[in-house]
Amino acid sequence: MEWFSADGYWLSRLIFQRALAVVYLVAFLSAALQFRALIGERGMLPAPELLRRTPWKAAPGLFRLHYSDRFFAAVAWSGCAVSAALVAGLDGALPLWGGMLLWALPWALYLSIVQVGQVWYGFGWESLLLEAGFLAVFLGAGDTAPPILVLWLLRWLLFRLEFGAGLIKVRGDACWRRLTCLDFHHETQPMPGPLSWFFHHLPKPVHRAEAAANHVTQLAVPFLLFTPQPVASAAAAAMVATQLWLVLSGNFAWLNWLTVTLALSVIDWTPLAGPPPSLTAPPLWYEAVVVAVTLLVLARSYRPVRNLLSRRQTMNRSYDPLHLVNTYGAFGSISRTRLEVVVEGTADPVAHEGADWKEYGFRGKPGDLRRLPPLIAPYHLRLDWMMWFAALSPAYARAWFGPFAERLLRGDRDTLRLLGHNPFPEAPPRHVRARVFHYRFTGPRELRATGQWWHRTYVREFMRPVSRPGPQEREG
Structure with a gap:
C-alpha cells in the first residue's frame, strides 16, 4: 500500500525518536535517584502498601509480580540503559520487530513506575510521555519507511495537548481573557528559573503580548497541523518557538521539551536533508499492526474529545490504566500571590x-x-x-x-x-x-x-x- 509510507519524513522520525529517547533517559534517571524516599519500602508513600490495597487491573505493571527497592532500582536503571541505547540508534540496527520491541521496553518499564508513583507521579507529563512512547513503538526505524498513520497520530496528540491547554485557560481564569495572567505567573509558577525574575519585570505590554501569543499558538495554530506542507511545518515551528520561550521563563520538568519533540515530528526536513535514503516497503504484518493501533487510538479518543468540548473540562486525566489516550491542560487558574x-x-x-x-x-x-x-x-x-x-x-x-x-x-x-x-x-x-x-x-x-x-x-x-x-x- 503506497499510501501507508511517508518516505519524506524519515528524518522527522529520526529526530523525534532520538529526542524522545533523551526525555525517557531523564525520566528514568529522575525515578532512580528519588524513589527510595518517596515510594520505597520505607518511603513517605510506600509502593508495597499501594499494591496491597489496589486491584491488579487498576495499576498493571511489573511491580504486581514483585516489589522491592532493589527491583525498582533495577527497573529504573534498566530504563536508563535502554534509553541510552535508543539515543545511540540501536533500534535502527535491529530488524523491524526487534526495534519495535526495543521501543516497547521503556514504555512498559516507565508505565510500571507510574502505576506505583501515586501523587509523586500525578503530573500531566507522565501520561504525555507514556502516550508518545506508545506511539513510538509503531513508528519503525532504520530502512523501514515511516508509517503515515502514526505520524498523523503524533499530530493528533500534539493537537490535544496544545488545544486542551488553550481551552482550559480561556474557560478558566478571567485573567487569561484579559491578557493579565502573566503579570503574576512568572512569579507564582511552581518552579521559577534563573530568568523568571527578569521575565516578571518585563513591561506589562510585553506580558499582554505573551498572553495573546499563547492564545494564538494554542487555540488557532493547532488546526494548521493537519494542513499540507509547508503550512504544517510553520505551525509546528511556531509551537517550538513558544515552548522554548517557556523553557527560558521557568522549570516545567520535561513538559516543554516533550512538546518540542512532538512538534519536530511534524516538520518536513526534506529541504535541509535532501532526498531520503533507500527505504524498504513495510511488511504486511506491520501494516496490519499499525492500522489496528490507529483504530484503537481513534476509539480511545472519544472521551478526551468529549472532555475538550465540555464546559467542565478537566485537565491532565487518563481514561485507562495504560495511559494510551489522555487529556491535557495546564494553568487553568493562576495564583496572584x-x-x-x-x-x-x-x-x-x-x-x-x-x-x-x-x-x-x-x-x-x-x-x-x-x-x-x-x-x-x-x-x-x-x-x-x-x-x-x-x-x-x-x-x-x-x-x-x-x-x-x-x-x-x-x-x-x-x-x-x-x-x-x-x-x-x-x-x-x-x-x-x-x-x-x-x-x-x-x-x-x-x-x-x-x-x-x-x-x-x-x-x-x-x-x-x-x-x-x-x-x-x-x-x-
Whole structure:
C-alpha cells in the first residue's frame, strides 16, 4: 500500500525518536535517584502498601509480580540503559520487530513506575510521555519507511495537548481573557528559573503580548497541523518557538521539551536533508499492526474529545490504566500571590518561638532569599513540586507531609538527599515545624540594595512542631 509510507519524513522520525529517547533517559534517571524516599519500602508513600490495597487491573505493571527497592532500582536503571541505547540508534540496527520491541521496553518499564508513583507521579507529563512512547513503538526505524498513520497520530496528540491547554485557560481564569495572567505567573509558577525574575519585570505590554501569543499558538495554530506542507511545518515551528520561550521563563520538568519533540515530528526536513535514503516497503504484518493501533487510538479518543468540548473540562486525566489516550491542560487558574512552605528544625529541647530554628534548603523551590532560582528542567524534582501544591492547600500534602517530617527527625539519608541543604549534618533535630510565607520577587532597587531576589513575610503556621522521641519513648 503506497499510501501507508511517508518516505519524506524519515528524518522527522529520526529526530523525534532520538529526542524522545533523551526525555525517557531523564525520566528514568529522575525515578532512580528519588524513589527510595518517596515510594520505597520505607518511603513517605510506600509502593508495597499501594499494591496491597489496589486491584491488579487498576495499576498493571511489573511491580504486581514483585516489589522491592532493589527491583525498582533495577527497573529504573534498566530504563536508563535502554534509553541510552535508543539515543545511540540501536533500534535502527535491529530488524523491524526487534526495534519495535526495543521501543516497547521503556514504555512498559516507565508505565510500571507510574502505576506505583501515586501523587509523586500525578503530573500531566507522565501520561504525555507514556502516550508518545506508545506511539513510538509503531513508528519503525532504520530502512523501514515511516508509517503515515502514526505520524498523523503524533499530530493528533500534539493537537490535544496544545488545544486542551488553550481551552482550559480561556474557560478558566478571567485573567487569561484579559491578557493579565502573566503579570503574576512568572512569579507564582511552581518552579521559577534563573530568568523568571527578569521575565516578571518585563513591561506589562510585553506580558499582554505573551498572553495573546499563547492564545494564538494554542487555540488557532493547532488546526494548521493537519494542513499540507509547508503550512504544517510553520505551525509546528511556531509551537517550538513558544515552548522554548517557556523553557527560558521557568522549570516545567520535561513538559516543554516533550512538546518540542512532538512538534519536530511534524516538520518536513526534506529541504535541509535532501532526498531520503533507500527505504524498504513495510511488511504486511506491520501494516496490519499499525492500522489496528490507529483504530484503537481513534476509539480511545472519544472521551478526551468529549472532555475538550465540555464546559467542565478537566485537565491532565487518563481514561485507562495504560495511559494510551489522555487529556491535557495546564494553568487553568493562576495564583496572584506566591506561598511557600518553609521547613525548619531545632536541636533545642523545648520547641518555642525563641528556639534556634534552622531552615532546610530545597534543590529547586524558593527558600534562601539571596539565591537566584536554579535551572532544573528537564529534570523533575518531585518533592519540590509537591511542596508548591502543599502551599496552595494542605490537602495536597495530607498523606505525605507527616511522614516527611518524621524522616527529617530520624535524619533519613534518602530523604536528605532530596534536599539542597541540611542544617543538621551532625545529628537530626529534636523538633521540626513548617510555616507558610508569602514570597514575592524584589524590585531592581531592592535587589541592588539587599542582594535578595526574593522578599518574604510570615503568613501562618503549616505544621506545629513535632518532636523526635526521647530515649525512654524509643525504648517503649
